[in-house]
Amino acid sequence: MRPNFFHHLHPPTIPAKQSRWRYTLGAGGIAVFLSLVLLVTGALEMFYYIPTQAEAAQSIQTISYLVPFGGLVRNLHFWAAQLLLIVVAVHLVRVVFTGAYTPPRRFNYLLGLALFILSILLDFTGYILRWDQGIQWALVVGTNLLKTIPWIGESLYRLLIGGAELGDATLIRFYAWHIVGLILLASILGIWHLFRVRRDGGVALPPPNLRADHERISRFELVRREVLAMIFVSAALLLLAAFVPAPIAPPITELTAISGDVRAPWFFLWVQEMLKWGDPFFWGILVPLFMLVLLAIIPYFFPQPAEHEIGSWFPKSNRLAQIVVAVLASAVLVLTLIE
Protein backbone atom coordinates (compact mmCIF):
# COMPACT_ATOMS: atom_id res chain seq x y z
CA MET A 1 0.00 0.00 0.00
CA ARG A 2 1.24 3.51 -0.73
CA PRO A 3 1.94 5.47 2.43
CA ASN A 4 -0.63 8.23 3.01
CA PHE A 5 -1.08 11.10 5.47
CA PHE A 6 -2.26 8.64 8.11
CA HIS A 7 1.03 6.72 7.78
CA HIS A 8 2.92 9.99 7.88
CA LEU A 9 1.38 10.67 11.28
CA HIS A 10 1.66 7.05 12.46
CA PRO A 11 5.15 5.65 11.75
CA PRO A 12 5.59 1.87 12.20
CA THR A 13 7.05 2.38 15.68
CA ILE A 14 7.61 5.41 17.92
CA PRO A 15 9.34 5.93 21.28
CA ALA A 16 6.83 4.91 23.96
CA LYS A 17 7.28 8.18 25.81
CA GLN A 18 5.91 10.17 22.86
CA SER A 19 2.45 8.82 23.49
CA ARG A 20 2.39 8.64 27.31
CA TRP A 21 -0.71 10.32 28.70
CA ARG A 22 1.24 11.76 31.57
CA TYR A 23 3.56 13.47 29.11
CA THR A 24 1.28 14.82 26.35
CA LEU A 25 -2.03 14.62 28.24
CA GLY A 26 -3.39 13.63 24.84
CA ALA A 27 -4.45 17.26 24.46
CA GLY A 28 -3.34 17.84 20.86
CA GLY A 29 -4.99 14.67 19.64
CA ILE A 30 -8.21 15.42 21.50
CA ALA A 31 -8.25 18.88 19.87
CA VAL A 32 -8.08 17.21 16.44
CA PHE A 33 -10.97 14.93 17.34
CA LEU A 34 -13.08 17.82 18.66
CA SER A 35 -12.43 19.77 15.45
CA LEU A 36 -13.75 16.84 13.42
CA VAL A 37 -16.86 16.69 15.60
CA LEU A 38 -17.30 20.43 15.01
CA LEU A 39 -16.99 20.04 11.24
CA VAL A 40 -19.63 17.34 11.09
CA THR A 41 -22.14 18.84 13.54
CA GLY A 42 -21.58 22.33 12.08
CA ALA A 43 -22.24 21.09 8.57
CA LEU A 44 -25.48 19.51 9.81
CA GLU A 45 -26.58 22.73 11.49
CA MET A 46 -26.09 24.58 8.20
CA PHE A 47 -29.08 22.73 6.75
CA TYR A 48 -31.39 24.63 9.12
CA TYR A 49 -29.60 27.75 10.29
CA ILE A 50 -30.80 30.99 8.61
CA PRO A 51 -28.32 33.90 8.89
CA THR A 52 -30.75 36.82 9.01
CA GLN A 53 -31.60 39.07 11.94
CA ALA A 54 -35.25 38.12 11.79
CA GLU A 55 -34.78 34.36 11.66
CA ALA A 56 -31.41 33.38 13.15
CA ALA A 57 -32.49 32.79 16.75
CA GLN A 58 -35.71 31.21 15.58
CA SER A 59 -33.94 28.81 13.26
CA ILE A 60 -31.71 27.72 16.15
CA GLN A 61 -34.83 27.07 18.22
CA THR A 62 -36.10 24.96 15.34
CA ILE A 63 -32.89 22.92 15.35
CA SER A 64 -32.98 22.59 19.13
CA TYR A 65 -36.60 21.72 19.71
CA LEU A 66 -38.21 20.46 16.49
CA VAL A 67 -35.68 18.74 14.28
CA PRO A 68 -35.20 15.06 15.23
CA PHE A 69 -31.75 14.78 16.92
CA GLY A 70 -31.36 18.53 16.24
CA GLY A 71 -30.91 19.31 19.91
CA LEU A 72 -28.23 16.63 20.13
CA VAL A 73 -26.39 17.96 17.08
CA ARG A 74 -26.49 21.53 18.33
CA ASN A 75 -25.46 20.62 21.88
CA LEU A 76 -22.59 18.52 20.56
CA HIS A 77 -21.45 21.44 18.40
CA PHE A 78 -21.67 23.82 21.34
CA TRP A 79 -19.88 21.59 23.84
CA ALA A 80 -17.20 20.48 21.39
CA ALA A 81 -16.42 24.16 20.76
CA GLN A 82 -16.16 24.98 24.48
CA LEU A 83 -14.06 21.90 25.23
CA LEU A 84 -11.83 22.70 22.27
CA LEU A 85 -10.82 26.03 23.79
CA ILE A 86 -9.99 24.40 27.11
CA VAL A 87 -8.11 21.51 25.52
CA VAL A 88 -6.09 23.81 23.25
CA ALA A 89 -5.16 25.99 26.23
CA VAL A 90 -4.07 22.89 28.18
CA HIS A 91 -2.04 21.77 25.15
CA LEU A 92 -0.25 25.12 25.01
CA VAL A 93 0.54 25.05 28.72
CA ARG A 94 1.81 21.47 28.40
CA VAL A 95 4.13 22.41 25.54
CA VAL A 96 5.69 25.21 27.58
CA PHE A 97 5.82 23.26 30.86
CA THR A 98 7.68 20.38 29.18
CA GLY A 99 10.00 22.57 27.12
CA ALA A 100 8.69 21.04 23.90
CA TYR A 101 9.09 24.16 21.75
CA THR A 102 12.85 24.19 21.16
CA PRO A 103 14.34 24.16 17.64
CA PRO A 104 13.35 22.62 15.25
CA ARG A 105 9.88 23.07 16.76
CA ARG A 106 9.81 26.85 17.08
CA PHE A 107 7.85 27.40 13.92
CA ASN A 108 5.29 24.76 14.83
CA TYR A 109 4.81 26.49 18.17
CA LEU A 110 3.80 29.63 16.27
CA LEU A 111 1.43 27.61 14.07
CA GLY A 112 -0.16 26.26 17.25
CA LEU A 113 -0.53 29.72 18.71
CA ALA A 114 -2.26 30.88 15.51
CA LEU A 115 -4.61 27.90 15.79
CA PHE A 116 -5.44 28.88 19.37
CA ILE A 117 -6.39 32.40 18.23
CA LEU A 118 -8.42 30.99 15.35
CA SER A 119 -10.32 28.71 17.77
CA ILE A 120 -11.20 31.71 19.92
CA LEU A 121 -12.37 33.66 16.86
CA LEU A 122 -14.39 30.67 15.66
CA ASP A 123 -16.02 30.34 19.05
CA PHE A 124 -16.85 34.05 19.15
CA THR A 125 -18.25 34.19 15.61
CA GLY A 126 -20.30 31.06 16.29
CA TYR A 127 -21.69 32.59 19.46
CA ILE A 128 -22.73 35.73 17.56
CA LEU A 129 -24.64 33.56 15.06
CA ARG A 130 -27.31 33.00 17.72
CA TRP A 131 -28.33 36.65 17.32
CA ASP A 132 -30.38 36.38 20.50
CA GLN A 133 -30.62 38.68 23.49
CA GLY A 134 -27.79 36.78 25.13
CA ILE A 135 -25.19 37.94 22.58
CA GLN A 136 -26.42 41.49 22.00
CA TRP A 137 -24.10 43.41 24.33
CA ALA A 138 -21.06 41.27 23.64
CA LEU A 139 -21.54 42.16 19.98
CA VAL A 140 -21.94 45.89 20.68
CA VAL A 141 -18.98 46.06 23.06
CA GLY A 142 -16.74 43.82 20.98
CA THR A 143 -17.23 45.74 17.76
CA ASN A 144 -17.05 49.16 19.45
CA LEU A 145 -13.75 48.08 20.97
CA LEU A 146 -12.28 47.95 17.44
CA LYS A 147 -13.25 51.58 16.93
CA THR A 148 -10.92 52.62 19.75
CA ILE A 149 -7.85 51.60 17.72
CA PRO A 150 -6.17 54.79 16.51
CA TRP A 151 -6.08 55.49 12.75
CA ILE A 152 -7.54 52.23 11.44
CA GLY A 153 -10.22 51.52 14.05
CA GLU A 154 -13.15 53.05 12.21
CA SER A 155 -12.35 51.28 8.92
CA LEU A 156 -11.75 48.00 10.71
CA TYR A 157 -15.14 48.36 12.37
CA ARG A 158 -16.92 48.91 9.08
CA LEU A 159 -15.02 46.10 7.42
CA LEU A 160 -16.06 43.70 10.14
CA ILE A 161 -19.70 44.66 10.48
CA GLY A 162 -20.29 45.43 6.80
CA GLY A 163 -21.55 49.00 7.11
CA ALA A 164 -21.94 51.85 9.52
CA GLU A 165 -24.42 50.04 11.73
CA LEU A 166 -24.95 46.54 13.10
CA GLY A 167 -27.52 44.71 11.02
CA ASP A 168 -28.16 41.93 8.51
CA ALA A 169 -24.84 42.68 6.80
CA THR A 170 -23.08 42.06 10.12
CA LEU A 171 -24.70 38.70 10.68
CA ILE A 172 -23.94 37.44 7.18
CA ARG A 173 -20.31 38.52 7.58
CA PHE A 174 -19.93 36.68 10.87
CA TYR A 175 -21.54 33.68 9.21
CA ALA A 176 -19.15 33.78 6.24
CA TRP A 177 -16.16 34.04 8.58
CA HIS A 178 -17.47 31.25 10.78
CA ILE A 179 -18.22 28.67 8.12
CA VAL A 180 -15.69 29.60 5.41
CA GLY A 181 -13.02 32.21 6.14
CA LEU A 182 -11.82 31.09 9.55
CA ILE A 183 -12.44 27.41 8.84
CA LEU A 184 -10.30 27.61 5.71
CA LEU A 185 -7.45 29.26 7.58
CA ALA A 186 -7.75 26.88 10.52
CA SER A 187 -7.81 23.83 8.25
CA ILE A 188 -4.70 24.87 6.37
CA LEU A 189 -2.78 25.74 9.53
CA GLY A 190 -4.13 22.67 11.32
CA ILE A 191 -2.97 20.23 8.65
CA TRP A 192 0.35 22.02 8.46
CA HIS A 193 0.73 21.78 12.27
CA LEU A 194 0.18 18.00 12.19
CA PHE A 195 2.51 17.57 9.25
CA ARG A 196 5.21 19.51 11.07
CA VAL A 197 4.88 17.42 14.24
CA ARG A 198 6.15 14.37 12.34
CA ARG A 199 8.61 16.35 10.21
CA ASP A 200 10.20 17.68 13.41
CA GLY A 201 10.68 14.11 14.63
CA GLY A 202 7.44 13.49 16.48
CA VAL A 203 6.59 14.70 19.97
CA ALA A 204 9.61 16.39 21.59
CA LEU A 205 12.19 14.18 23.33
CA PRO A 206 15.87 14.56 24.21
CA PRO A 207 18.27 13.43 21.45
CA PRO A 208 18.59 9.58 21.39
CA ASN A 209 21.93 9.48 23.25
CA LEU A 210 20.42 11.38 26.20
CA ARG A 211 17.27 9.29 26.51
CA ALA A 212 16.86 7.10 29.58
CA ASP A 213 13.95 5.11 28.25
CA HIS A 214 14.38 3.21 24.97
CA GLU A 215 11.05 1.44 24.87
CA ARG A 216 9.13 1.73 21.59
CA ILE A 217 5.50 1.08 20.72
CA SER A 218 3.96 0.07 17.42
CA ARG A 219 1.58 2.00 15.19
CA PHE A 220 -1.24 -0.27 16.40
CA GLU A 221 -0.63 0.59 20.03
CA LEU A 222 -0.66 4.28 19.12
CA VAL A 223 -3.96 3.95 17.28
CA ARG A 224 -5.37 1.94 20.21
CA ARG A 225 -4.60 4.84 22.53
CA GLU A 226 -6.11 7.34 20.12
CA VAL A 227 -9.31 5.34 19.88
CA LEU A 228 -9.45 5.11 23.66
CA ALA A 229 -9.18 8.90 23.92
CA MET A 230 -11.92 9.33 21.31
CA ILE A 231 -14.22 7.03 23.24
CA PHE A 232 -13.68 8.94 26.49
CA VAL A 233 -14.14 12.33 24.84
CA SER A 234 -17.24 11.16 22.99
CA ALA A 235 -18.71 9.90 26.24
CA ALA A 236 -18.01 13.23 27.95
CA LEU A 237 -19.49 15.14 24.99
CA LEU A 238 -22.61 12.99 24.90
CA LEU A 239 -23.15 13.39 28.64
CA LEU A 240 -22.76 17.16 28.45
CA ALA A 241 -24.96 17.35 25.36
CA ALA A 242 -27.64 15.23 26.96
CA PHE A 243 -27.83 17.08 30.27
CA VAL A 244 -26.63 20.65 29.70
CA PRO A 245 -28.29 22.27 26.68
CA ALA A 246 -26.55 25.07 24.75
CA PRO A 247 -28.07 28.45 25.64
CA ILE A 248 -30.57 30.24 23.42
CA ALA A 249 -32.56 33.37 24.38
CA PRO A 250 -35.40 35.23 22.63
CA PRO A 251 -34.40 36.99 19.39
CA ILE A 252 -32.99 40.52 19.53
CA THR A 253 -35.84 42.95 18.91
CA GLU A 254 -34.03 46.29 19.00
CA LEU A 255 -30.25 46.47 19.06
CA THR A 256 -30.52 49.35 21.54
CA ALA A 257 -33.16 47.94 23.87
CA ILE A 258 -32.17 47.24 27.45
CA SER A 259 -32.61 43.52 27.64
CA GLY A 260 -30.66 40.35 27.75
CA ASP A 261 -27.40 39.32 29.23
CA VAL A 262 -24.59 41.86 29.59
CA ARG A 263 -21.99 39.21 30.29
CA ALA A 264 -19.40 38.41 27.63
CA PRO A 265 -19.07 34.76 26.53
CA TRP A 266 -17.13 32.86 29.21
CA PHE A 267 -13.83 32.97 27.34
CA PHE A 268 -13.90 36.79 27.21
CA LEU A 269 -15.03 37.45 30.79
CA TRP A 270 -11.45 38.30 31.74
CA VAL A 271 -11.42 41.06 29.10
CA GLN A 272 -14.78 42.34 30.30
CA GLU A 273 -13.35 42.62 33.81
CA MET A 274 -10.30 44.56 32.58
CA LEU A 275 -12.52 46.94 30.59
CA LYS A 276 -13.88 48.19 33.92
CA TRP A 277 -10.45 49.54 34.78
CA GLY A 278 -10.22 52.37 32.30
CA ASP A 279 -9.10 53.17 28.80
CA PRO A 280 -10.71 50.58 26.49
CA PHE A 281 -7.94 50.64 23.88
CA PHE A 282 -5.30 49.94 26.50
CA TRP A 283 -7.10 47.27 28.55
CA GLY A 284 -9.19 45.75 25.79
CA ILE A 285 -6.69 45.65 22.94
CA LEU A 286 -3.10 46.47 23.93
CA VAL A 287 -2.95 44.26 27.02
CA PRO A 288 -4.33 41.12 25.30
CA LEU A 289 -2.06 41.82 22.32
CA PHE A 290 0.93 42.18 24.64
CA MET A 291 0.08 38.83 26.25
CA LEU A 292 -0.04 37.22 22.82
CA VAL A 293 3.32 38.68 21.80
CA LEU A 294 4.82 37.49 25.07
CA LEU A 295 3.68 33.94 24.31
CA ALA A 296 4.94 34.17 20.74
CA ILE A 297 8.49 35.18 21.65
CA ILE A 298 9.05 32.44 24.26
CA PRO A 299 10.90 30.08 21.85
CA TYR A 300 12.99 32.93 20.48
CA PHE A 301 14.07 35.12 23.38
CA PHE A 302 13.63 33.16 26.61
CA PRO A 303 16.23 30.87 28.22
CA GLN A 304 15.98 27.56 26.37
CA PRO A 305 15.26 24.18 27.99
CA ALA A 306 18.39 22.01 28.20
CA GLU A 307 18.45 19.13 25.73
CA HIS A 308 18.32 16.38 28.35
CA GLU A 309 15.29 17.99 30.00
CA ILE A 310 13.08 18.25 26.91
CA GLY A 311 9.90 16.29 27.39
CA SER A 312 10.01 16.12 31.18
CA TRP A 313 7.72 18.26 33.27
CA PHE A 314 9.01 21.53 34.69
CA PRO A 315 12.60 21.57 33.42
CA LYS A 316 14.86 23.80 35.54
CA SER A 317 16.39 25.35 32.46
CA ASN A 318 13.31 27.15 31.10
CA ARG A 319 11.85 28.32 34.41
CA LEU A 320 11.25 31.84 33.14
CA ALA A 321 8.94 30.67 30.34
CA GLN A 322 7.02 28.48 32.81
CA ILE A 323 6.61 31.36 35.23
CA VAL A 324 5.39 33.73 32.53
CA VAL A 325 2.82 31.24 31.25
CA ALA A 326 1.71 30.35 34.78
CA VAL A 327 1.25 34.02 35.64
CA LEU A 328 -0.69 34.76 32.44
CA ALA A 329 -2.89 31.71 32.91
CA SER A 330 -3.64 32.47 36.56
CA ALA A 331 -4.35 36.11 35.77
CA VAL A 332 -6.89 35.11 33.12
CA LEU A 333 -8.40 32.54 35.45
CA VAL A 334 -8.72 34.95 38.40
CA LEU A 335 -10.18 37.73 36.24
CA THR A 336 -12.68 35.26 34.79
CA LEU A 337 -13.75 34.11 38.23
CA ILE A 338 -14.21 37.58 39.76
CA GLU A 339 -16.13 38.94 36.76
Place this chain on the structure above:
Amino acid sequence: MDIFSRRDFLKLTNRALLTLSGLLGLGGLLRFLGYQGEEAPATEFDVGLSENYPLNSTTILPDVPAVLEHTAAGFSAMSLTCTHLGCTVEQDGEGYLCPCHGSRYDSDGQVEHGPATEPLPPLKVELEADGELKVSLS
Protein backbone atom coordinates in the same frame (compact mmCIF):
# COMPACT_ATOMS: atom_id res chain seq x y z
CA MET B 1 31.77 40.61 -7.73
CA ASP B 2 30.98 37.33 -6.04
CA ILE B 3 29.21 39.09 -3.22
CA PHE B 4 26.03 39.50 -5.15
CA SER B 5 25.76 36.83 -7.82
CA ARG B 6 23.28 36.53 -10.66
CA ARG B 7 21.55 33.77 -8.72
CA ASP B 8 21.14 35.97 -5.63
CA PHE B 9 19.76 38.72 -7.79
CA LEU B 10 17.15 36.43 -9.34
CA LYS B 11 16.24 35.03 -5.94
CA LEU B 12 15.75 38.50 -4.54
CA THR B 13 13.68 39.60 -7.52
CA ASN B 14 11.59 36.50 -7.18
CA ARG B 15 10.91 37.16 -3.49
CA ALA B 16 10.16 40.81 -4.11
CA LEU B 17 7.66 40.00 -6.84
CA LEU B 18 5.98 37.34 -4.72
CA THR B 19 5.70 39.73 -1.77
CA LEU B 20 4.35 42.44 -4.04
CA SER B 21 1.66 40.23 -5.53
CA GLY B 22 0.75 39.03 -2.05
CA LEU B 23 0.34 42.59 -0.85
CA LEU B 24 -1.66 43.56 -3.94
CA GLY B 25 -3.93 40.60 -3.38
CA LEU B 26 -4.41 41.54 0.28
CA GLY B 27 -5.13 45.15 -0.67
CA GLY B 28 -7.70 43.94 -3.18
CA LEU B 29 -9.30 41.72 -0.53
CA LEU B 30 -9.52 44.60 1.92
CA ARG B 31 -11.14 46.83 -0.70
CA PHE B 32 -13.52 44.03 -1.61
CA LEU B 33 -14.57 43.54 2.01
CA GLY B 34 -14.72 47.28 2.61
CA TYR B 35 -17.56 48.02 0.23
CA GLN B 36 -20.34 49.95 1.93
CA GLY B 37 -23.85 49.60 0.57
CA GLU B 38 -26.34 51.89 2.23
CA GLU B 39 -24.65 54.64 4.19
CA ALA B 40 -26.62 56.80 6.61
CA PRO B 41 -27.89 54.82 9.58
CA ALA B 42 -31.05 56.23 11.12
CA THR B 43 -30.25 59.47 12.89
CA GLU B 44 -33.77 60.82 13.26
CA PHE B 45 -36.51 59.23 15.27
CA ASP B 46 -40.18 60.18 15.21
CA VAL B 47 -41.30 59.67 18.74
CA GLY B 48 -44.98 60.56 18.36
CA LEU B 49 -47.19 63.40 19.37
CA SER B 50 -45.89 65.90 21.88
CA GLU B 51 -49.09 65.58 23.95
CA ASN B 52 -47.94 62.10 24.93
CA TYR B 53 -45.22 63.72 27.02
CA PRO B 54 -46.91 65.97 29.59
CA LEU B 55 -45.23 68.88 31.33
CA ASN B 56 -42.68 67.84 33.99
CA SER B 57 -42.46 64.30 32.71
CA THR B 58 -39.35 62.27 31.90
CA THR B 59 -39.74 59.42 29.46
CA ILE B 60 -37.31 56.75 28.35
CA LEU B 61 -37.33 56.21 24.57
CA PRO B 62 -35.84 52.73 24.25
CA ASP B 63 -35.51 52.71 20.45
CA VAL B 64 -33.22 55.73 20.26
CA PRO B 65 -32.12 55.10 23.10
CA ALA B 66 -32.67 58.40 24.92
CA VAL B 67 -34.48 60.05 27.77
CA LEU B 68 -36.93 62.83 26.87
CA GLU B 69 -37.65 65.54 29.37
CA HIS B 70 -40.48 68.04 29.19
CA THR B 71 -40.00 71.06 31.47
CA ALA B 72 -41.31 74.61 31.47
CA ALA B 73 -38.35 75.46 29.22
CA GLY B 74 -39.55 72.97 26.60
CA PHE B 75 -38.43 69.54 25.39
CA SER B 76 -34.90 68.23 25.78
CA ALA B 77 -33.36 64.84 25.26
CA MET B 78 -30.21 63.02 26.28
CA SER B 79 -28.65 59.93 24.73
CA LEU B 80 -28.66 56.76 26.83
CA THR B 81 -25.85 55.08 24.92
CA CYS B 82 -22.91 54.62 27.25
CA THR B 83 -19.92 56.62 26.01
CA HIS B 84 -17.54 53.87 27.07
CA LEU B 85 -18.33 51.08 24.63
CA GLY B 86 -21.92 51.61 23.64
CA CYS B 87 -24.18 49.58 25.92
CA THR B 88 -27.55 51.13 26.77
CA VAL B 89 -27.53 52.55 30.30
CA GLU B 90 -30.28 51.82 32.81
CA GLN B 91 -32.05 54.20 35.14
CA ASP B 92 -30.61 53.81 38.63
CA GLY B 93 -32.04 56.06 41.33
CA GLU B 94 -31.50 59.64 40.16
CA GLY B 95 -28.83 58.75 37.64
CA TYR B 96 -27.92 56.06 35.14
CA LEU B 97 -25.88 52.92 35.47
CA CYS B 98 -24.24 51.00 32.63
CA PRO B 99 -24.64 47.26 33.16
CA CYS B 100 -21.66 46.34 30.97
CA HIS B 101 -18.67 47.74 32.89
CA GLY B 102 -20.35 49.75 35.62
CA SER B 103 -20.01 53.38 34.48
CA ARG B 104 -22.35 55.68 36.44
CA TYR B 105 -23.81 58.98 35.26
CA ASP B 106 -25.83 61.53 37.22
CA SER B 107 -29.24 62.75 36.06
CA ASP B 108 -27.60 65.36 33.78
CA GLY B 109 -25.44 62.70 32.15
CA GLN B 110 -22.17 63.74 33.85
CA VAL B 111 -19.84 60.84 34.68
CA GLU B 112 -19.90 59.96 38.38
CA HIS B 113 -17.46 57.15 37.95
CA GLY B 114 -15.78 55.38 35.06
CA PRO B 115 -14.61 53.62 33.05
CA ALA B 116 -16.54 56.08 30.85
CA THR B 117 -14.88 59.48 30.59
CA GLU B 118 -17.33 61.43 28.43
CA PRO B 119 -20.78 62.58 29.58
CA LEU B 120 -23.97 61.31 27.96
CA PRO B 121 -24.50 63.75 25.07
CA PRO B 122 -27.65 65.87 24.67
CA LEU B 123 -29.76 65.20 21.57
CA LYS B 124 -31.64 67.64 19.40
CA VAL B 125 -35.45 67.67 19.79
CA GLU B 126 -37.68 69.33 17.23
CA LEU B 127 -41.38 70.00 17.46
CA GLU B 128 -42.94 69.77 14.00
CA ALA B 129 -45.94 71.79 12.87
CA ASP B 130 -48.29 68.79 13.17
CA GLY B 131 -47.33 68.29 16.83
CA GLU B 132 -44.95 65.37 16.16
CA LEU B 133 -41.69 65.28 18.07
CA LYS B 134 -38.47 64.36 16.34
CA VAL B 135 -35.27 63.40 18.16
CA SER B 136 -32.05 63.42 16.19
CA LEU B 137 -28.65 62.00 17.08
CA SER B 138 -25.73 64.44 16.69
